[in-house]
Amino acid sequence: MITQMHLKGLxxxxxxxxxxxxLRDEEGHEMLPIWVGKAEAGAISMALENVAPPRPMxxxxxxxxxxxxxxxxxxxxxxxxxxxxxFAKIHLMYEDSEYTVDARPSDAIALALRSNAPxxxxxxxxxxxxxxxxxxWLENLKPEDFGKLDS
Amino acid sequence: xxxxxSSPDQGLIAYKVDRVxxxxxxxxxxxxxxxxxxxxxxxxxxxxxxxxxxxxxxLDTTLTPRPMSHDLIKSIAEHLNVHxxxxxxxxxKNSTYYATVYLENNGVERTVDARPSDAISLALRTNAxxxxxxxxxxxxxTANLDLWLAKQDKNSMNQxxxxxx
Numbered sequence: 001m002i003t004q005m006h007l008k009g010l011x012x013x014x015x016x017x018x019x020x021x022x023l024r025d026e027e028g029h030e031m032l033p034i035w036v037g038k039a040e041a042g043a044i045s046m047a048l049e050n051v052a053p054p055r056p057m058x059x060x061x062x063x064x065x066x067x068x069x070x071x072x073x074x075x076x077x078x079x080x081x082x083x084x085x086x087f088a089k090i091h092l093m094y095e096d097s098e099y100t101v102d103a104r105p106s107d108a109i110a111l112a113l114r115s116n117a118p119x120x121x122x123x124x125x126x127x128x129x130x131x132x133x134x135x136x137w138l139e140n141l142k143p144e145d146f147g148k149l150d151s
Numbered sequence: 152x153x154x155x156x157s158s159p160d161q162g163l164i165a166y167k168v169d170r171v172x173x174x175x176x177x178x179x180x181x182x183x184x185x186x187x188x189x190x191x192x193x194x195x196x197x198x199x200x201x202x203x204x205x206x207x208x209x210l211d212t213t214l215t216p217r218p219m220s221h222d223l224i225k226s227i228a229e230h231l232n233v234h235x236x237x238x239x240x241x242x243x244k245n246s247t248y249y250a251t252v253y254l255e256n257n258g259v260e261r262t263v264d265a266r267p268s269d270a271i272s273l274a275l276r277t278n279a280x281x282x283x284x285x286x287x288x289x290x291x292x293t294a295n296l297d298l299w300l301a302k303q304d305k306n307s308m309n310q311x312x313x314x315x316x
Contacts (some may be wrong), residue, residue, distance in 0.1 A: 013195045039200075039204075040220075055266050058221070061263065061269045065227065065252075071231055094231050096205075101227055
């Protein structure tokens, strides 16, 4: 069982000096925070805000490699949460065959955003993630930590 | 083993990654390339900290618990049976270097535009050769190089290799 998730926001976590990508399901019942590094947050933020950098950034390059051979990103699935490390799978379609590639969620999401591909989370991942934990984090964060990405 | 559809043109000089240096007091790194044939010539390229980190990981063949971005690009290429044949730093405009990644799949060659840092990060992971065109070598930004050399002298005592946290 998988649930489609939408990127709800990207915020800075001053306590861990990291960024949190917040995914939420359509109804807003499920929230999935993913801690990512600065470079990964930058890659996601650029795609979210439709910033066209003067030169291709790493995930633009990744997309170009796929485009060069007409390979498509079908979807991305956040598949597992293990000791606070998330695992994701990128599903690719190339010449009528499907390929599944292991990735970090940050890379997978950065690529999905550039490919207009949907992002899903496995139910087991959502169940593992206690929403109380996230709420606690959110309470600790100051308004200025939030980006302008709330949609 | 079939020959690649096209072999490197004349006017390409093979380089290799020499090291990644910290740029003092900034968030940039200096990627230093040197000639493959041993002739003395270093070719510095200023790159971002994250890009420097990605190259350093490949240089040190550090195994990370999860695939980093360029490991993912390599993995995607492997899944699609796409080979990285070579990368060429083939242009420089306003002090920005341009790289081209030559890919091949079942005899079909494609080229992809990239920043040198991404191209080299991928090349190191795929053992693809790296070239710089003679044209770029002739037009390299010597102003930058002089500045760099001056800094090298000044900082020679405390210059150190990139140390990742």
